[in-house]
Amino acid sequence: MTANRQFRLIARPTQRASAANFSFAESPVPAPSAGDALVRVRYLSLDPTNRIWMSDMDQYMPPVELGAVMRGVGIGEIVASNTDKYAVGDIVTGLLGWQDYCLVSETGGVSVLPKGLPISLPVMLNVLGGTGLTAYFGLIDLAKPKAGETLIVSAASGAVGSVVGQIGKSLGLRVIGITGGPEKCRHIVQDLGFDAAVDYRAADWQAQLVAATPDGIDINFENAGGEIMEAVMGRMNLFGRMSLCGMISGYNTGEKMAFDYSPMLMRRLTVRGFIITDFADRFMEGIGALAGMLLAGKIKSNETIAEGLENVPAALNRLFDGDKLGKLMLKVS
């Protein structure tokens, strides 16, 4: 292949993103200068945070600039190198972007993955990547779970949620997942071992939430935001902990909702927002623990893999439609 196809952000979406927000054009595959290497992108991670990066809302990294290649985490292979840091054949992960090829510098950017593990690239990008690390540190470090406590997680059949619930079960917690539709509810209980599921698309979802949490909730791992977060907050026990990982419900609209946050005071909750990069200096600790759980069968990895770089914008919206199980990614090559 001699062309590098790239998605560049040309207009910030105000509702959901679509191909109209991007240019999609070919340019020559670049040759690495001294100190650089060339990565062939293999898989792109599709995450709610992609949608945040497209906007100019207050966020944890600078928004993607108009005209720039769309930012995205991926996994790829070094195919040409002009530095001793990377060898041809190395598998790397980092911010590779929505493109076929990516130049990386020896002074920054991507990490070389360990060789020889019996773990596929999609699983590397999922449980041993930012997804698994987010679940691990957000649950273990921020919420400090104790066996016997009740944990609830929203977006429970999704990438982070499904790992959070499985780690919770391995720690002896009672685990309830909130997800959309009967099939996903069945999946998290029967396939992943959650104790109960709440179907937020059902008319009686709030009654289901009450029924599933007869002893209240000690830990909330929040991915949803909005009315789901508000309802969960109303079920929290005294001194409950909330790990605030994401609030996907508001990412496409930016609307504020009327929110009763009084339980934060009355129940004396501890609510902690976090972004996985906050734990960058402890990634190796997390990857080790997650690999152990994975190889011991305590975590099942689950990926939904779209194909074809040209399909990235449409594939991303499957996150917001809930049209996938586990980690959503896209196979580029």
Next chain:
Amino acid sequence: MTANRQFRLIARPTQRASAANFSFAESPVPAPSAGDALVRVRYLSLDPTNRIWMSDMDQYMPPVELGAVMRGVGIGEIVASNTDKYAVGDIVTGLLGWQDYCLVSETGGVSVLPKGLPISLPVMLNVLGGTGLTAYFGLIDLAKPKAGETLIVSAASGAVGSVVGQIGKSLGLRVIGITGGPEKCRHIVQDLGFDAAVDYRAADWQAQLVAATPDGIDINFENAGGEIMEAVMGRMNLFGRMSLCGMISGYNTGEKMAFDYSPMLMRRLTVRGFIITDFADRFMEGIGALAGMLLAGKIKSNETIAEGLENVPAALNRLFDGDKLGKLMLKVS
């Protein structure tokens, strides 16, 4: 005096409380049975939480039952005793209620204050009572301040807020107070030593907030709730801490407001609700520290003292009108 005047809650207020929510009637002063003692109420503490207790909202203690004497913290003197636990002349503090006399049991209830301190009863009820303890534990324990950080406190000229700010200054923090009107702004800066004030009654209060926090905010001690809390949250620095002590703005209406809580995630805030009784086993530690600061002149105690038991309901509303400085209390006898 042979009559005991008592306020009993007869109708829960839906907006602000008034005399119409209570019966105010005389009954005979009770004689203490074996194991009991009789307290002559001297001062009643008037606090936003009184308004919460009148409602049946979800709260941290049971609501006051209809027909019961209105709950209130006070300070009083033992005037008759039928137990070795209390001697006539002892000064006690606890939930004495909105009445002239209160029976207390040797098995629970009130604490005897130390004798011989050069500290008046109003100051005992203020800086060395629940007010000072709330400021102390909410700031020191929950927010873990470090010298040089920026602290903001709402309801800054009020009972808790004025102590929070003064403790903050003694720890080397930059301290900004939010309060209502030019006189209170002057008071907290000139009399109490705050670095800056934001007048939330001014049309440009949000611009004042920005101007007063050029380096953002590291710690928020929240007493107000509502749009003030939202605006402060939008100025918080990465990894900022919020001690959630009160949200007085919503107590009279119970209305939910549209609230942008996304900074909790994006700025990775830690938000912790608390009630001072959570620290009951450490009150002596707090009282010791506060007495030290008080006697060293690092904290000025400031009370607004209404008079006459019959005036309690009207006096309480001075909290919500902002019509007082420092700790509001009522002298009963």
